[in-house]
Amino acid sequence: MRSRARRTGSAGTGPTASPTATTTLPEPALAALQATLAGEHAAVWAYGTLGPRAGRAGEDLARSMLLAHATSRDGLRALLVGAGAIPEAAEAAYALPVDPTDPATAAEVAALVEERLAAVYADLVAATSRRDLRTVAIAGVTTAAVALARWRGSAPALPGLPEYAPASSAE
Amino acid sequence: MPVVEVLGTGLLGAPAGGSAGIARRRVLLGLLGVPAGLALASCSSGAARPLPTGLTTTGGARTSTPATAPPVLDARSLVAAAKTALILIATYEATIATHPTLGPVLGPYALDHDAHLVALAERVPLPTVPLLTSAPTSGPTGPGGLPSAGQTSTAIPVPADPAGARAAVVLAEQVAGEQATAAARDARDGEAARLLASIAASRAVHALILAVPA
Numbered sequence: 551m552r553s554r555a556r557r558t559g560s561a562g563t564g565p566t567a568s569p570t571a572t573t574t575l576p577e578p579a580l581a582a583l584q585a586t587l588a589g590e591h592a593a594v595w596a597y598g599t600l601g602p603r604a605g606r607a608g609e610d611l612a613r614s615m616l617l618a619h620a621t622s623r624d625g626l627r628a629l630l631v632g633a634g635a636i637p638e639a640a641e642a643a644y645a646l647p648v649d650p651t652d653p654a655t656a657a658e659v660a661a662l663v664e665e666r667l668a669a670v671y672a673d674l675v676a677a678t679s680r681r682d683l684r685t686v687a688i689a690g691v692t693t694a695a696v697a698l699a700r701w702r703g704s705a706p707a708l709p710g711l712p713e714y715a716p717a718s719s720a721e
Numbered sequence: 722m723p724v725v726e727v728l729g730t731g732l733l734g735a736p737a738g739g740s741a742g743i744a745r746r747r748v749l750l751g752l753l754g755v756p757a758g759l760a761l762a763s764c765s766s767g768a769a770r771p772l773p774t775g776l777t778t779t780g781g782a783r784t785s786t787p788a789t790a791p792p793v794l795d796a797r798s799l800v801a802a803a804k805t806a807l808i809l810i811a812t813y814e815a816t817i818a819t820h821p822t823l824g825p826v827l828g829p830y831a832l833d834h835d836a837h838l839v840a841l842a843e844r845v846p847l848p849t850v851p852l853l854t855s856a857p858t859s860g861p862t863g864p865g866g867l868p869s870a871g872q873t874s875t876a877i878p879v880p881a882d883p884a885g886a887r888a889a890v891v892l893a894e895q896v897a898g899e900q901a902t903a904a905a906r907d908a909r910d911g912e913a914a915r916l917l918a919s920i921a922a923s924r925a926v927h928a929l930i931l932a933v934p935a
Contacts, residue, residue: 668922675918676911688905688918692898695922696929704829707836709922711915714840 573635575678582670582677583630584638586690589670590623591640596663599646604660605653612660615697622690629683661701665709668694672710795913796845798904802920803841804848805897806834808877809924812893815877816886823883827890830927837920844913891932898924 573580594616601612630637650656671690678684695709708714813831817824838847880886901921908914 668919672915672919675905676915679909679911679914681906684906684914688902688914688921691918692902692922692925695926699926699930705923705926707833707923708840708916708919709926711840711919714836 573633575633575635575680579674579678579680579683580630580633580635582674583626583633583683584635586667586670586674586687587623587626587630587638589667590619590626591638592644593619593663593667594623595640595644596646596659600650600656600659603650603652604656608653608656608660611700612656615660618693622693625686629686657701661698664694664698664701668698668710669712670710795908795910798908798917799841799845799913800848802901802904802917803838803845805900806837806841806920807848809893809897810834810838812877812890815879816890819879819881820883820886823887826887826931830931833923833927837923840916840920844916887931891928894924894928894931898922898928 575583597612597616597619601609601616604612627637646659647662648655648659650659668691671687671694674687675684675691678687691710695705698709699705706715810831813827813834817827817831841847880889898921901917901924905914905917905921908917
């Protein structure tokens with residue numbers, strides 16, 4: 551999953567070409583919220599792609615997580631709209647770091663998605679002090695960490711904080 | 722790990738960690754009462770898991786200046802989180818000492834709390850918890866010989882049956898996770914909030930994993 555760091559600061563460059571000047575969110579919070587939404591878009595796409603390859607048990611888990619991510623995506627959209635911003639649109643497709651061809655690779659893709667989402671939500675925690683956004687962001691870190699643990703069997707000591715991830719490039 | 726195995730047990734296999742307790746103890750001892758830089762350097766020698774040294778910023782563009790002190794209110798939250806981590810570690814130690822069969826299951830998660838302490842120590846001086854510093858005795862053999870944690874210095878009570886003891890750890894993790902969640906919500910400093918949110922997530926994962934019987 552590639553991070554699509556689309557700048558929201560330059561109004562008018564988006565596909566909808568609508569200004570975001572009316573938003574009530576400060577730029578760092580807005581950018582982090584858009585990045586989180588982009589991450590949820592990617593997660594929904596990734597789960598839809600990997601689900602059929604995830605095996606019997608994995609497929610059920612993938613389906614329930616796809617629904618959960620779609621719900622999160624809609625919630626983030628609503629937050630952005632409520633703040634007067636234009637929600638980031640989904641890409642048509644995403645580049646996956648691993649091709650989900652069997653249950654093992656499907657689980658790895660799901661784990662990578664959740665790992666990345668935990669980081670995006672953690673950045674959102676840092677980027678806003680608005681209480682409702684903070685609450686959503688904190689819950690997002692926990693949810694992604696739990697999902698990561700379900701796919702990979704364990705979660706890092708500090709989920710969402712890649713600067714503390716073990717430096718080993720094993721696997 | 723194949724997903725079928727993970728899902729088949731309904732739970733996540735605990736990562737292997739043989740000498741986890743020893744490494745943990747070394748980390749703890751290194752941290753307590755020692756300047757952060759020295760402690761982190763010393764613990765990086767034998768820890769089972771690569772830990773951030775604090776001397777070199779490991780990949781993060783964020784932790785560049787350890788000298789910047791967060792606002793006082795967050796410092797209090799971070800110290801409280803560290804205190805809770807120490808109590809959790811003591812809880813794991815006491816539980817494993819009373820029920821050695823739980824050692825392989827619990828040990829790896831106790832190590833995560835060490836990592837939390839290391840991260841917290843980069844921002845605030847760690848609290849001193851009496852009796853934890855008197856832990857270098859070779860092997861804990863019972864609850865009486867264990868270091869106790871907390872300001873009250875009372876020993877951590879461990880239920881007599883392993884299932885109850887495990888449930889007590891789950892409860893401790895849940896409560897600790899909720900504490901960190903609330904602290905993250907209220908933190909003024911964004912980076913402090915980010916760290917607290919991550920610690921909250923880790924504790925929630927522990928509670929979830931350990932809540933499902935092996």
